Amino acid sequence: MKNNEPSDHPSLAQTQLGALLEQRRLTLGLSQKEAARRIGVSPSYLNRLEHGISANPSPHILNDIARAYTLPPADLLVVAGHLTSSELPTLESYLRATCAELPSTAISEMVRFCEYVKECYKRAAGHEDGITEDYN
Numbered sequence: 001m002k003n004n005e006p007s008d009h010p011s012l013a014q015t016q017l018g019a020l021l022e023q024r025r026l027t028l029g030l031s032q033k034e035a036a037r038r039i040g041v042s043p044s045y046l047n048r049l050e051h052g053i054s055a056n057p058s059p060h061i062l063n064d065i066a067r068a069y070t071l072p073p074a075d076l077l078v079v080a081g082h083l084t085s086s087e088l089p090t091l092e093s094y095l096r097a098t099c100a101e102l103p104s105t106a107i108s109e110m111v112r113f114c115e116y117v118k119e120c121y122k123r124a125a126g127h128e129d130g131i132t133e134d135y136n
Contacts, residue, residue: 017056018049019050024071035068040064041064057080059077092107095110
């Protein structure tokens with residue numbers, strides 16, 4: 001099957017993108033009809049995207065969605081699988097660019113905390129409790 005054809009079983013990327021789009025649309029208080037108008041697509045297409053039924057949208061459509069939903073285009077490109085983590089800046093670089101008012105020690109602390117959370121979830125994999133330790 002071609003990558004741009006619909007499937008009976010949505011991929012993880014399609015499911016995650018659909019959930020993100022629906023959540024953001026609802027947060028903005030938009031109906032599917034109004035959101036589709038702002039994006040420049042049909043309401044039925046937006047509905048299929050939100051339910052993971054449509055194939056992965058093009059970067060052009062994702063940019064239109066990002067503009068209508070006031071989201072960074074890169075966020076949608078990553079979720080949709082058009083960008084990989086190796087094509088993104090490191091967390092530290094991202095934080096330095098977006099949180100320039102914070103001291104370097106705060107940036108380093110956030111990076112260490114994210115690494116801590118990742119390790120806790122790796123250790124707790126398979127447990128419903130998730131993180132069970134305190135961050136020190």
